[in-house]
Amino acid sequence: MSASDLAITDLNDDLRPLVEGVLDGEQLSLSRLISRIENGAPGYQDAVKTLHDHTTGTRTIGITGQPGSGKSTLVDKLVDRLREQDLTVGVIAVDPSSPYSGGSVLGDRVRQTSRNEDPNVFFRSMSARGHVGGLAAATFDVVHAMDAFGKDVILIETVGAGQNEVEIVRAADTVCVVAIPGAGDDVQANKAGILEIADVFAVNKADLDGATATAQELQQMIRIGQDLERSDTDDPVDDPDTWVPRVELTAAIKDEGVENLVDAFDAHYAFIKESGELAETRARRFEQEVRTHMGNELDQLADAVAEARRDLLAADADVDPYTASEELVVPFRRAVEEYIDDG
Amino acid sequence: MSASDLAITDLNDDLRPLVEGVLDGEQLSLSRLISRIENGAPGYQDAVKTLHDHTTGTRTIGITGQPGSGKSTLVDKLVDRLREQDLTVGVIAVDPSSPYSGGSVLGDRVRQTSRNEDPNVFFRSMSARGHVGGLAAATFDVVHAMDAFGKDVILIETVGAGQNEVEIVRAADTVCVVAIPGAGDDVQANKAGILEIADVFAVNKADLDGATATAQELQQMIRIGQDLERSDTDDPVDDPDTWVPRVELTAAIKDEGVENLVDAFDAHYAFIKESGELAETRARRFEQEVRTHMGNELDQLADAVAEARRDLLAADADVDPYTASEELVVPFRRAVEEYIDDG
Numbered sequence: 001m002s003a004s005d006l007a008i009t010d011l012n013d014d015l016r017p018l019v020e021g022v023l024d025g026e027q028l029s030l031s032r033l034i035s036r037i038e039n040g041a042p043g044y045q046d047a048v049k050t051l052h053d054h055t056t057g058t059r060t061i062g063i064t065g066q067p068g069s070g071k072s073t074l075v076d077k078l079v080d081r082l083r084e085q086d087l088t089v090g091v092i093a094v095d096p097s098s099p100y101s102g103g104s105v106l107g108d109r110v111r112q113t114s115r116n117e118d119p120n121v122f123f124r125s126m127s128a129r130g131h132v133g134g135l136a137a138a139t140f141d142v143v144h145a146m147d148a149f150g151k152d153v154i155l156i157e158t159v160g161a162g163q164n165e166v167e168i169v170r171a172a173d174t175v176c177v178v179a180i181p182g183a184g185d186d187v188q189a190n191k192a193g194i195l196e197i198a199d200v201f202a203v204n205k206a207d208l209d210g211a212t213a214t215a216q217e218l219q220q221m222i223r224i225g226q227d228l229e230r231s232d233t234d235d236p237v238d239d240p241d242t243w244v245p246r247v248e249l250t251a252a253i254k255d256e257g258v259e260n261l262v263d264a265f266d267a268h269y270a271f272i273k274e275s276g277e278l279a280e281t282r283a284r285r286f287e288q289e290v291r292t293h294m295g296n297e298l299d300q301l302a303d304a305v306a307e308a309r310r311d312l313l314a315a316d317a318d319v320d321p322y323t324a325s326e327e328l329v330v331p332f333r334r335a336v337e338e339y340i341d342d343g
Numbered sequence: 344m345s346a347s348d349l350a351i352t353d354l355n356d357d358l359r360p361l362v363e364g365v366l367d368g369e370q371l372s373l374s375r376l377i378s379r380i381e382n383g384a385p386g387y388q389d390a391v392k393t394l395h396d397h398t399t400g401t402r403t404i405g406i407t408g409q410p411g412s413g414k415s416t417l418v419d420k421l422v423d424r425l426r427e428q429d430l431t432v433g434v435i436a437v438d439p440s441s442p443y444s445g446g447s448v449l450g451d452r453v454r455q456t457s458r459n460e461d462p463n464v465f466f467r468s469m470s471a472r473g474h475v476g477g478l479a480a481a482t483f484d485v486v487h488a489m490d491a492f493g494k495d496v497i498l499i500e501t502v503g504a505g506q507n508e509v510e511i512v513r514a515a516d517t518v519c520v521v522a523i524p525g526a527g528d529d530v531q532a533n534k535a536g537i538l539e540i541a542d543v544f545a546v547n548k549a550d551l552d553g554a555t556a557t558a559q560e561l562q563q564m565i566r567i568g569q570d571l572e573r574s575d576t577d578d579p580v581d582d583p584d585t586w587v588p589r590v591e592l593t594a595a596i597k598d599e600g601v602e603n604l605v606d607a608f609d610a611h612y613a614f615i616k617e618s619g620e621l622a623e624t625r626a627r628r629f630e631q632e633v634r635t636h637m638g639n640e641l642d643q644l645a646d647a648v649a650e651a652r653r654d655l656l657a658a659d660a661d662v663d664p665y666t667a668s669e670e671l672v673v674p675f676r677r678a679v680e681e682y683i684d685d686g
Binding site (some may be wrong): 005006049052095254283286287289290291292294297298302304306307312319320321324327328329331332333335336338341 | 348349380387388390391394395531596628629630632633636637638640641643644645647648649651655656657661662663664665667668669671672675676677678679681682683
């Protein structure tokens with residue numbers, strides 16, 4: 001049951017040349033394959049399956065922050081620095097804020113066009129529109145496509161407003177949270193959450209007043225968080241196996257401090273490779289992907305059962321929603337019990 | 344299989360007195376029962392089931408808008424107007440922006456305390472924290488509890504940043520989108536989405552410059568949307584069966600324009616009752632609730648299967664995520680096929 005059971009030659013006439021093109025390093029094929037993934041074109045899952053044997057586990061960096069934190073500019077400058085290191089870069093900008101329309105399309109075009117001269121940068125934005133299997137699944141698939149294409153680093157940029165976006169960005173190897181001066185209250189309100197997901201903080205727009213104070217607040221929060229953790233584990237000495245989130249000041253628009261940010265990313269990546277955390281992150285991400293796909297398949301099966309039992313879903317069925325749901329889940333429950341009993 | 348198969352006397356010792364208290368109109372019982380729902384206390388689903396026969400289908404009004412639009416103040420003033428009509432009011436303020444902590448708790452206390460004198464207003468906030476079955480399911484359950492308690496109107500307030508919140512608010516009978524002057528670009532970016540969900544627009548902070556212009560922009564968008572719809576349906580005349588979203592100017596902080604907003608809500612409610620749209624909305628909501636509960640139950644079953652097949656979820660399984668998922672879904676798929684074949 002290895003992934004290679006399905007060969008590229010088994011793919012349909014639409015997808016086969018695209019997968020071949022991606023493996024040959026053709027940008028246009030990558031772009032088209034991603035469109036197929038986004039639109040849920042027939043067979044796109046098979047195409048992603050065949051890419052599996054050609055992926056190497058490309059390094060991913062997630063970058064999130066509230067709207068207005070200058071994330072996009074920062075990502076552009078990060079790309080410049082990574083290109084100077086001769087790394088090829090993929091950028092996935094996920095904008096889930098508008099559930100209905102690709103609101104960021106205009107901005108995307110501007111960003112993409114400015115990169116058109118450099119064939120070693122591939123930029124792609126994704127809105128919440130479409131995505132039969134959900135935005136998270138589509139993002140994972142695009143990461144695999146860019147990985148198989150041969151990108152050295154993939155940046156995943158999200159507007160960090162909700163739970164879904166946090167889920168997407170925290171699947172990256174390294175997570176950078178972008179804050180801005182004076183955002184102390186926001187940071188405070190989200191304290192637990194931000195401390196939990198950030199490996200590196202960028203205090204962007206550091207040319208504005210209060211940048212140092214915000215950086216200090218973040219440092220203090222990090223210290224408090226670590227003290228709490230230590231007291232939880234009864235470990236009185238500093239644990240060398242724990243990464244201490246780094247805080248870097250950047251002014252992306254002036255191209256200042258970005259190198260230090262790249263240094264912090266590199267240090268974190270070296271640390272998690274050494275400590276074994278990278279392997280854990282990857283294992284968690286794999287499991288998360290499988291569960292996401294399972295959820296989508298189960299949704300479709302639930303559609304079929306619900307369709308067969310319209311009587312229970314009619315509002316005049318005189319049944320409460322929990323009871324109706326339990327009734328509809330009966331065949332699933334029985335099957336799982338049998339499956340697990342059979343070992 | 345009627346809901347009444349389960350009697351209140353069947354509930355456990357923790358929940359039985361709370362359900363009895365809710366049906367007797369005791370605020371404290373309502374508050375405690377909602378906490379049980381939020382925390383997923385043992386048997387809470389049974390408690391919600393037993394409320395079903397005591398619900399009347401209370402009118403619900405959803406109110407959403409970007410942070411900073413003055414939603415909370417507007418909701419407070421709406422409550423005042425509804426109380427003047429001698430209606431009892433429940434308010435559910437859903438704040439999903441922080442996935443980890445109840446960031447809005449302080450603000451809630453202030454709001455709740457200011458209402459403490461009036462026993463006919465019940466205010467409850469919910470963050471994304473906890474909620475075993477998801478925030479949408481918990482919100483529905485709280486609506487049922489407030490309905491069974493006897494509230495005449497329930498206001499559901501969300502910060503309309505993401506897809507989940509939109510799903511919650513659009514389940515209400517009437518949806519109000521709160522905009523502010525100068526928000527034209529935002530509105531424009533979300534054009535399709537906002538037109539789709541809004542029955543009434545409140546241009547709040549109407550004492551600021553540009554309020555009239557923003558209202559006109561919205562009116563124009565509504566007209567364009569309706570022209571598009573008409574050209575889709577080849578119906579050249581104005582369709583009296585279509586609700587035209589109303590746009591009202593409000594300055595909640597000065598208590599101005601709120602009465603007109605209530606009028607617009609009432610007009611919309613009368614319209615959907617007359618046109619049959621209310622019945623459709625309710626049917627859709629019931630189905631959405633059932634499907635949400637099904638999704639949660641299927642998730643738990645998927646947990647059990649995944650646990651039994653750790654081999655497929657190990658990252659070194661040399662299998663791609665789609666193939667692993669398909670394998671894990673096999674027992675579910677077989678069961679559904681048999682179930683549907685059996686009729």
